[in-house]
Amino acid sequence: MxxxxxxxxxxxxxxxxxxxxxxxxxxxxxxxxxxxxxxxxxxxxxxxxxxxxxxxxxxxxxxxxxxxxxxxxxxxxxxxxxxxxxxxxxxxxxxxxxxxxxxxxxxxxxxxxxxxxxxxxxxxxxxxxxxxxxxxxxxxxxxxxxxxxxxxxxxxxxxxxxxxxxxxxxxxxxxxxxxxxxxxxxxxxxxxxxxxxxxxxxxxxxxxxxxxxxxxxxxxxxxxxxxxxxxxxxxxNVPTTLFQKDAQIQLMLNLKIKDLLTDETGSTLGQESSHAVSEVDIVSAVQSLQVSDTPRPDGIPVSFYKDNIQDLIPYIKMLYDRIHRGAFNCSEKHFNKTVKSPHDDSQHFFNVDYLIIATILARRLDDFLESKGLGPKKSASVMITSKTFCTQIRLSCIKDEIEEQKRSNPTLYHDFLIVKNLLRDAPEAETESAEASAERDKLLDQGCPLTPVLITLALKCFASAMSALTGCLKQNDILVFKQSVILCIQPEDLEKVITAVKSRDKEVYDTVELFRGNVNGEQLKCLENESEEEASDKCLKMGEGNWVFDECDFLSIINEEEDISMESDGRQIMYAVVTLQDSDEVMVAPSHWLSPDKKQSYWPPFRSPEKCTEAVQKRLKPETGGKPWEKLNISFHKEHGTFDKAIEAKKEIEEQKEKWPFLAGLPGILKRQKLESNQAMLQPLPPVPIPSTPRMPANDKEELLHMLRDIKSTVQKNSDMLKKLLKDNTASEVPSSSSLSTEDVKTSLSLPLRTFEDVERIERELNTASSRKKYIKYLSGLGGFGPKDVIKNIMQHVLTDDLAKEFNWLGRGDKRPLSKLILADVIRKAALKRNVTVVNCETEIKKYLSYKADRLGRKRPREQGGLGPEIFNVASSSLMDNQPKKGIHWNLLDD
Known part of the structure; x- marks a missing residue:
């Protein structure tokens, strides 16, 4: 059996x-x-x-x-x-x-x-x-x-x-x-x-x-x-269906053609209308059909059409033409007759000639509906989909779309009319009025090629109605995918749209909030996707880090409150203010011209400044004749929701540069990073001479000095807070793994690993959940402040330096891949307990393994410096040990 x-x-x-x-x-x-x-x-x-x-x-x-x-x-x-x-x-x-x-x-x-x-x-x-x-x-x-x-x-x-x-x-x-x-x-x-x-x-x-x-x-x-x-x-796995024999198939097909030829119109096979279907469309539709054991009302299988397609093309052309002209009633001729699956009542099987025409129409409508090359935006997003795949629809729900195409796309309008004829009528109600009968429900059957695309069309029409009702959506905010529609909504309009959708869906549609958008550059909410650890990491970034500023952000410190108020409306970011590094010009560019790391931007090759401005304002695609524009190196300042706000920000930055011209030529003042915990306090940097600049007026000089003293005070407070945090942190600086003694590590865990045999042993040991839990608990307890320090502590307890040099993350070159070990999973989970996300964990592991050789030569004490009353030194605690230390020495009191 x-x-x-x-x-x-x-x-x-x-x-x-x-x-x-x-x-x-x-x-x-x-x-x-x-x-x-x-x-x-x-x-x-x-x-x-x-x-x-x-x-x-x-x-x-x-x-x-x-x-x-x-x-x-x-x-x-x-x-x-x-x-x-x-x-x-x-x-x-x-x-x-x-x-x-x-x-x-x-x-x-x-x-x-x-x-x-x-x-x-x-x-x-x-x-x-x-x-x-x-x-x-x-x-x-x-x-x-x-x-x-x-x-x-x-x-x-x-x-x-x-x-x-x-x-x-x-x-x-x-x-x-x-x-x-x-x-x-x-x-x-x-x-x-x-x-x-x-x-x-x-x-x-x-x-x-x-x-x-x-x-x-x-x-x-x-x-x-x-x-x-x-x-x-x-x-x-059900038994196959026996097809009719070739003689019976030919007889059935001859009867179909004869029935078509005896139509009252008297048309012949050789006549075609202006909307005739092409042979290319017919052959492509036939090739897409699957040769399976599917039963057919007339018993003619797909294989017969594939084997005899050249002879059957005239018949399909004439059939399409009759349906198009309304001379062939699909319901009266039983052309849309189906056979139900004996194993699933929701599945319907159609004759192959019906499927060919339905496939051609479905492809045309699908090409019209599809949203190409679009992805998630920064605005909120809501998905609308049908609760049941097969349902009854009234043609009135897509009537507006049909009328719209009548004016703008007559060819597609005629396709809609054929679709109306092809669909089966729902059963007539006993008390149905003449008006209701004329607007009879149509059946969307699973197995018909038109069903998925018509469901999508109904969803699009519903979304368009919501757009008109709320006034919060534009047509390009409605993105169409297979059997679902995505609405891209401004965060402040989300509740209004959701309320409108749920009040009108009449339990026909499912509505799912996917994302609640960005405000002030921060994500409000991402439903069902954000884990507790990720949320914790986000809070840590927002509230606990010691933030410092790079050269692009220095001027924005002065106008910080104004920048926040400009972005608090939650509107989608559209334009960026940047400085072109080659010319030192402050410019406005569309956000989509910028590279993901915001270090480069496309720039138009036009000689005319007016044409460049027009390209920016209209947010044109950065290409000419399909060829991408050149990318220029930039310094990024801020992003804004409108062109006018970006222009205002551009003018402010230009004014500040004009007021204090020496700021433009400075190297990076500070690097925005979270403070690394393995340094107990902010380390002052040696002074860097400033290029000669015009002497500042007394008032401006006093204003700048006052500002710098405020910043110095803030840095000192951060330093004091950091000292306290590190004092409270029980995890001390971990020595080099090559010098770890067995007393430093719990002997029951057999760490650190010294040989490849040790690695194979621990992999076998970690195959049990209890062992993994034991190692995760121990490694997460090693402490650390920030991703780099947490991973450093863990890695030094797990691998000796000599063994770590034999690994990299993916196993490239002659190295072994750490990422493929169960041990890597244990490290990730241990780090997660210290509020280090998976992405940050893997990044720090890669860095640790990559720079292991350098680290061995950099175990040296660091010089300490002081903060004098007339010298303002700012240090970034996260600078790598082997980099030259940068600083700024401004003697503002010297005449």
Whole structure:
């Protein structure tokens, strides 16, 4: 007896050579496994031999350490291999087979971030070679919806490469009419499969739209392995449907054509209207349909259309033309008749000729709806989605959209009219009036290509109505994704919009607040994404650090209250005030011209100042004829919500520079950083001579002296507070790990590690939860003030200097990768207990390992200096020991 369901797993294992036994164990509950990043090369035959004890193994061999895919089928299944196809670059494996008597085409994909054409090649192959149920699983290295498929709490935007990959994956999905199975089952849930600096959902299972009824469940599961989490899929394994024989198919098709030819219009096959469908659209739609065991009302399978497409094109063209002209009533002719799945009442199966026309129309509407290349903004965001995937809609809900297209896009308007004819009518009510009958509900059936795009269109129309109702949204603030719409709202308008949406949704839509926006450059709230540790870290940054200022911020100290009032309205940041370093000119630039680190900015190549100003004011895309503009080095000052406010800030900075010209030429005065706890107090710096400058007027001189004394007083208070904090901190300065004695470390924990054998031993020990908990507790108790000091204390207790020099974070060159050890996870969790985020922890570990050789030569005492009444010295406690110390010596009392 055939198995009623088959369980699949797709997992990026990040190499099968390490922790092999543990990874094999995680696969035990699955029947079929798709693996990515196997890293299998010519010399790894032993790994395959171990797998072949329990699995049929189909895999790629590739030299790169970042690639490799495999499909494993458990030997206990009734399995028959028909054929397998492997990419010579390790990107995919395609297996056509029988599982428990049913036909399947299984595909394991690793879409490397540098591959932009591999999916196009794979799509062409699958369009013509798929048999049975198509199941695709893999790591696609991008997200579909950056608002909900990525943790945006850290404010990291998508790179251009990710956006390019997203376009490739979207095109791949459309070409085969695939569904993201996890998202369809979890329309509003936010879970991630990849955890690094930014958590994202990069791993997917795809099945054809018509076959979604066979998906029993799809879920992302936890794993003790870091980075990628596995995705599980359970498929109903039901018997195939017998198709009609070729003679019966031909007879049925002849009857359809004859019925079309005997229409009262008397049209013939050779006539076409001005809105005739093209052969390219027809062939593309046919190729996108899957050859599966789907039953059809007329019994004609997809394979017949694919094999005879050239002969059937005239028939499809004429059918489309009749429907377009209203000469063919789909309901009366039973053209939109369906067969319900015997296993799922919500699934409907249509005739192939209906699917071809519906696919063509769905693609046109989808191209019209889709928001391209857009990602999270700094404003608040709200997602609206349909509560049920298949529902009844009244055409009145998209009537305004149809009328709008009648005026602006007549071709698309005609497509809407065909859609209206194609959809099935809802059952007529016994007491239905003539007016209600004319505006009859239409049925959106799961399995119809038009259903997803019409749901999205209804959501867009609903969002547009909310925009008109509240007056808080513009059309470009409404972003459209697959079966969901994102509203980008100014923080102060959020409650008003939410109230309006919930009062009008009539329990048809789900509304989810994703993000409450930024005010004064700080994130108000990021729902469901911000952990307690991250919130604690944010509070520490805002309230406890000793903040100092760099050269770009010096003038903003004077006008600090005014700057805060300018940004307190919460409006989205649009413009930045910068100084061009080559010319020392203060300028205004659109914020999106700036690099992420705000050290460079695109600049227009126009000779005309008026044209440059126009480019800035209109926030033009920084390119001419598709070629990006040159980037200039800048010093960043401030960001503002409007062009006028940015111009005002620019004038103020220019006035201050004119008033005190010597400030412009100074090196960086101070560096804005959190104070490192391993220095007990602020260390004064040796004076740096000031270039000769014009003598200041007495009043200005007195004003500046007064200001500097205030700053000095503030620094002194910070120093006193720091002394007290360090005095209270029980953790003392940790000596070099190379000099640690066994008495300094609990002998039961066997630290520090001195050899690679010690590392292997502790990895075995850390396989148990109790051991990990013990080490986390000990390491988190070592203390420290700030990320650098916490990590330094931990690393010096964990690794001797000699052993630390043999590691780096990713294992590049001849070093070993610390990131792949369970020990690294323990360090992260210990640091988290000291309010050090995962990102900061990994950054400090990388620095510690990178500069280990330098650190050994820099164990020397530091000279102390004083703060004289006529000399103002400011020191940054976080300067690296081997850097020349910078300072400022202003003798303001000398005539």
């Amino acid at each position: 055939a198995t009623q369901s088959i369980s699949f797993i797709t997992w990026n294992v990040n190499g099968l050579k390490e922790k092999k036994a543990h990874k094999f164990q995680e696969l035990q509950n699955s029947d079929v496994v798709f693996l990515q990043e196997t890293h299998i090369g010519e010399g790894d035959k032993h790994i395959i031999e171990d797998l072949q004890k329990e699995w049929h193994v189909f895999y790629t061999k590739f030299t790169s350490y970042s690639k490799g895919t495999a499909i494993l089928v458990r030997k206990r299944l009734d399995f028959e291999c028909i054929s397998d196809e492997k990419d010579n670059c390790g990107a995919y494996v395609v297996l056509k087979c029988k599982l428990e008597g049913q036909l399947y085409t299984l595909v394991s994909v690793y879409n490397h971030h540098t591959d932009v054409k591999i999916l196009e090649k794979l799509s062409r192959y699958l369009q013509s070679m798929t048999t049975g149920l198509l199941v695709i699983g893999g790591d696609f290295n991008t997200v579909f919806n950056p608002f909900i498929d990525k943790d945006n709490s850290k404010g990291v935007t998508d790179s251009s490469n990710h956006i390019k990959l997203r376009c490739c994956v979207n095109k791949f999905v459309k070409s085969l009419q695939l569904v993201d199975a996890w998202r369809r089952k979890n329309p509003v849930k936010q879970e991630y499969t990849f955890h690094s600096q930014v958590a994202s959902r990069l791993d997917y299972f795809f099945v054809p739209e018509e076959c979604m009824w066979r998906v029993r469940s799809c879920e992302i599961r936890d794993s003790e392995m870091r980075d990628h989490r596995p995705v599980y899929l359970e498929i109903n």
